[in-house]
Amino acid sequence: MAEALGLVQGTLDVLVLRALVWGPMHGYAVTRWVRERTSGAIEIEDAPLYKALHRLENAGHVTAEWGTSDNNRRARFYRLTAAGRRQLRAEEREWRRYAAAVFAVLDAR
């Protein structure tokens, strides 16, 4: 159970970091971006994504700043830090290695 949760948490963290690669985004935009990319494949609620954002902020992978949204409302914008970028690269590598290993098994005949 703990492992499964860890996996899910880790997965969410990668997704959120990946969402922020192109520039600062507020929380709502991050959830939209993730939903669009995963729609149908994985069902993700918004709450875990927000938790992930704040967890990443605590870890120093993202910083947050209040700014103004497109519709002129006060919104919290998240930005990748250098450490966040490094973390994303590392996680990505890990994911690809993991997936490759699983595929290697599945493709075996």
Place this chain on the structure above:
Amino acid sequence: MKKRFHLPRRSSRDIERDVESELAFHIDSRIAELTRTGMTADEARATALREFGDVGNAREYINAMDRRTEATVRRRDYLGDLKQDLVYAFRTLRVARAFSLTVIITLALGVGANAAIFSVVNGVLLQPLPFENDEQLYRVWSANRTSGNLQATVSVLDVDDWRAQRREITDIGGYFHSPGGTGMDLTGARDPQRLSVTYFTPGFFSTLAIRPQLGRTPREEEMVRGGPDRVVVLSHRFWQREFGESAGIIDSTLTLNGDPYRVIGVLGADIRFPSEGVDVYVPYSTIPDQSIPRIRPVRILGVVARAAPGMTRERVETELDAIAKNLSVAYPAENGLWDGVTVQGLRESITGSVSRSLWILLGAVGFVLLIACVNIASLQIARGSMRRSELAVRMALGAGRGRIIRQLVTENLVLAAIGGVLGLFVAKLGLVALLTLSAGQLPRGTEIHIDALVIAFSLAVAMVCGLAFGVTPALLSTRNIQQTLRAAGRGAAGSAAGLRSALVVAEVALAVVLVVGGGLMARSFLSLLQQDPGFRPGQTLAMNLSLSPQRHANFRDVYTRMLDAARAVPGVVSAGAIRHAPFRGNGEINGFMLDGLVVPSGQNAPSAAMITVSDGVFRTLGAPMVQGREFEPSDKAGTTPVAVVNEAFVRLWFPDRAAVGQALIMGATRFQIVGVVNDIRQVAMSQPATPTIYLSNVQTGRVQATFVVRTQGEPMLLAESLRRAIWSVDRLQPITSVFTLEEAMGDALARPRLITVVLGFFGVLGMLLGAIGLYGVLAFLISQRRREIGVRLALGATPARVLGMILSKGLALAGTGVVVGVTGAILLGGYLRDVLYGVAPTDVRTFAVVSVMLLVVSAVASIIPARRAASVDPAITLRGE
């Protein structure tokens, strides 16, 4: 470049509000988007919430996470600032290298000297004795108020009675020990050797609550006459030295003075009571009556008492006073006048003789530290005035006053830390020098270490000095800093210079006090050296040996043969024997009577020191006979008992008639006075001889002695031949110590020399630091007044005039300092009175010499900057502005 500004701090409530507003933004945005696709507002809201998931849980999680983040950020900011401060401090201190080095060295010297002296004070005066609840322990003496003898050692019978009659006092015990005096001969398997013994009475170990490291302490029945009292307790040192710490020693047997003693215990290494060199502890009851009679007039024991918890010294004294009073009534003949006691804390009694000296040294070293601190303050003010523009720029760029203060504190902390740590090394060196210098002169000398307390003390001193004297002046220089930019760097330097001048006056004054102290001690030491010890110490050798009457039935004969053997050694001019060599003890106090002397009823007979000697001893010591003759070989056991007295005795008892030919009655014997000898100092150079009676040791049968030999050449060269001469009479005769009388005299001068050298050193240190301070202030003044000096020179002042101007400024400051210092030294002089000999604490010559010396040093310190001022080129200076 790292980003170095802080986000505004968020409180818990701020965080909650932010979280709410973030979540609201999300839901609102979702609703807005969903309504655009055609949903009703209610549907949209329901969908948004469903998609979001557990809002309550998320809110809680995010709040907690943000609070943690906030704490982390704050910590990181603080450490970041600290790091920035430290980096900046190191950088600025490296740039101002001369300044930093001066502060660090000044601090290291000040702290080091203080830590060294403090570690001595700590080890000797502050650390508890190695006994449980040592504050309950007291030293007790018999007191004879009629004769003014308030601290007399105690009779063994009295000790036993005190112990038996005590009520509230927990326990009392006595001991008999004199370093180099009380001893027993260890024979048996090894070479015979003389052991240093402490004889103890019942109550000794229980009073001190000594728990042995091995075995046990004696039982009550093992410490009394007729009991199985042939037991011995070993000191740790002796056990280590002779038995290699073997645990099998317990229950083995040692042959002491020819009798078997059973080893029952070994004491811990920290027990060095009553003196450092004790080898074994033996019951007092084993001393045979023919050696030391067990009677009340024989008062030779030290006594320790343990008070009940909470019992004051006064109550201990009251209780024992009452017992002593009863005994004086019960035994009027022996104890009639010994009707009281004197009680003193044990620790105080051990260290009392040096505590005054140590506190004086600690005070003096405190002055050194003050001078160092004043120097630091003065340097900081100078630096502050030069940094004004730097600080002003930083403030203009947005650094708050708080931030600047923090920066200054950090800089000074760095300096103080470096200075403090270096100070510990200085202390270590100083302590080695101090202990070498004090060789054996400090009670508890082996307990002196740089321990945790000393380290804490040094670092605390460094921090307090560094911060108080570093930050305060630096702070003063940040006041009105905004004007500095406008004034283009020439700010309010005037007031800083005034403050620094005041500091120099203080510094010179402190130096004067120190140097006067050192000077007085030096004069006192000189007058000690000029004292006549009463004998000629050159070319004399002394050997401690003790005959054992148990081993030699004809001990008088053996003794005479040994003396004759020593006289026959080639190179020996003459030889004699004396109970205590000069500076090694004052004999024992004995009562006596004179013909025609009427002692008022109820009073005891008069008493005087009594020392037994051989024939020819005064010739050997080089002490001239003032009248009559000294002991001759013809004064033997059968002939008329004769005595020699010293001049002090004659002054007191025969002020108006010839002493020679008079009779001295001691006990049942009439001694005829046959000679008067010059006063010999037996205790210390600063203590004149007391009235003393010399008796012949063959006539009294008291042959325990130090052989004294006058030689033709270097005395130590004869030591081996003399040993062999003595062993030719008795191969088993132990010889304990061999020393020259010059050494004995050197030891007697060691303590005054210690104080003199240390105070003198502090005086020189203080004077140097003061000179550096004066130099610094003048150099600073000149750099501030360059323009003015240039104008003066341009207007026609000669360089000589400028030189005179600066020089007189320096001397005016120094002169004021000298006046203040002399006043201070007069006020503090009283504290020195007790350690001074032959010189008043207000000695005019010392004060005059010191004042002139300080002024000369100040003049030298002023001349360098003054010459620089005189060589100012007006053209360059004026253009430079």
